[in-house]
Amino acid sequence: MFDAYAVNTLVxxxxxxxxxxxxxxxxxxxxxxxxxxxxxxxxxxxxxECGACQLNCVTDAITVESGVGCAAAMIRAxxxxxxxxxxxxx
Amino acid sequence: xxxxxxxxxxxxxxxATSRLTASNRWDHFLARVGWxxxxxxxxxxxxxxxxPTPESPVFVTAxxxxxxxxxxxxxxxIDGYILxxxxxxxxxxxxxxxxxxxxxxxxxxxxxxxxxxxxxxRKLILPQLGAPGVxxxxxxxxxxxxxxxxxxxxxxLPEYLRTRQATAxxxxxxxxxxxxxxxxxxxxxxxxxxxxxxAVILYFIGGIVSSLAAVTTVLAETVLFPILxxxxxxxxxxxxGFILGGLAALPFALTVFLRHPDWSWYRQVGxxxxxLFAMPAVTAFLTLNFTGSTTFTSRTGVRREIFAYIPVMAxxxxxxxxxxxxxxxxx
Numbered sequence: 435m436f437d438a439y440a441v442n443t444l445v446x447x448x449x450x451x452x453x454x455x456x457x458x459x460x461x462x463x464x465x466x467x468x469x470x471x472x473x474x475x476x477x478x479x480x481x482x483e484c485g486a487c488q489l490n491c492v493t494d495a496i497t498v499e500s501g502v503g504c505a506a507a508m509i510r511a512x513x514x515x516x517x518x519x520x521x522x523x524x
Numbered sequence: 525x526x527x528x529x530x531x532x533x534x535x536x537x538x539x540a541t542s543r544l545t546a547s548n549r550w551d552h553f554l555a556r557v558g559w560x561x562x563x564x565x566x567x568x569x570x571x572x573x574x575x576p577t578p579e580s581p582v583f584v585t586a587x588x589x590x591x592x593x594x595x596x597x598x599x600x601x602i603d604g605y606i607l608x609x610x611x612x613x614x615x616x617x618x619x620x621x622x623x624x625x626x627x628x629x630x631x632x633x634x635x636x637x638x639x640x641x642x643x644x645x646r647k648l649i650l651p652q653l654g655a656p657g658v659x660x661x662x663x664x665x666x667x668x669x670x671x672x673x674x675x676x677x678x679x680x681l682p683e684y685l686r687t688r689q690a691t692a693x694x695x696x697x698x699x700x701x702x703x704x705x706x707x708x709x710x711x712x713x714x715x716x717x718x719x720x721x722x723a724v725i726l727y728f729i730g731g732i733v734s735s736l737a738a739v740t741t742v743l744a745e746t747v748l749f750p751i752l753x754x755x756x757x758x759x760x761x762x763x764x765g766f767i768l769g770g771l772a773a774l775p776f777a778l779t780v781f782l783r784h785p786d787w788s789w790y791r792q793v794g795x796x797x798x799x800l801f802a803m804p805a806v807t808a809f810l811t812l813n814f815t816g817s818t819t820f821t822s823r824t825g826v827r828r829e830i831f832a833y834i835p836v837m838a839x840x841x842x843x844x845x846x847x848x849x850x851x852x853x854x855x
Contacts, residue, residue, distance in 0.1 A: 441824060460673055489655065503823030
């Protein structure tokens, strides 16, 4: 059966990893784990695309499309023909 | 001549305690029911908790009262500084996503409060959920302060401060029954007026049963869905909503047969199907919108749900309405 959450935009390049372990510190869903001196992507499907890992990775080894992920904001943006959804709903 | 440009008053340091007063608790209650949502604010700046010295730790938080109060009450007995960022009264995680709990604001607040002259060390303890907005290495480069990401929950700070190591549990975000139930009041408050209006309109069109159907549909999403979330089948919030809405619609479909035994069978079936199509479509639309209130749905996943299921919701809702109206006129 179709699972909307089976894919996401998280991409990790282990060859760029410098072993700082920041990704393991900032991730709220244990997507990364340290494996010796490199990070390892252990739970990619648990990624909620918050972008904390990307922002805190000095070597740009991680990319992900983070942004406003709330359905109401995305539907509103689509109806108004805006490219990006914004958070200003209150 | 005195060079007045070199005379500057040190920025204020505000006092703070770990005590939560009745007034604080009332403020928290109001926030939890959505009263004046963006006005639960604390003045940004530097606060002294207890009797801090230049070696005391510096904790960073948002200027939302719930965030500030959770932090200061969690570190009861600890002397430290609290650096409150201006996040426009928004909590840490949402503000981080928006960028207001961000690198620039951290840097600006460090300089505006003259923190360098207050503490002798160069460490800032940030809540882990500030990370989506803060590039730790950038803060270090621009201020000289090293960012240390503390636990997700302020309640874990005392243990964290003992070991300066966060456990996997401290670093993970759950979505427990209690977390989910906490969202119910604010969801209800936002939806109650539109629901009552729709219920009144439906009363004149379809009678009391239609009104009840609307109220049931909404209550299923606002109250039952947050509670039952992990136990409803499928991963998609839309399909979970279709299932829950279908279950909520069943009694209504059945009452058609009980209340109108005199109707022709096709009129009974038509009306019953009207409920079975329209109600789940609305519930599913509402549960899809609940994704933004969770701690784990991804943007990509929500987008995929929107494209996969909004058309289904639109068609089934239309079918349900058409069936209901058609059999209002066909005898």
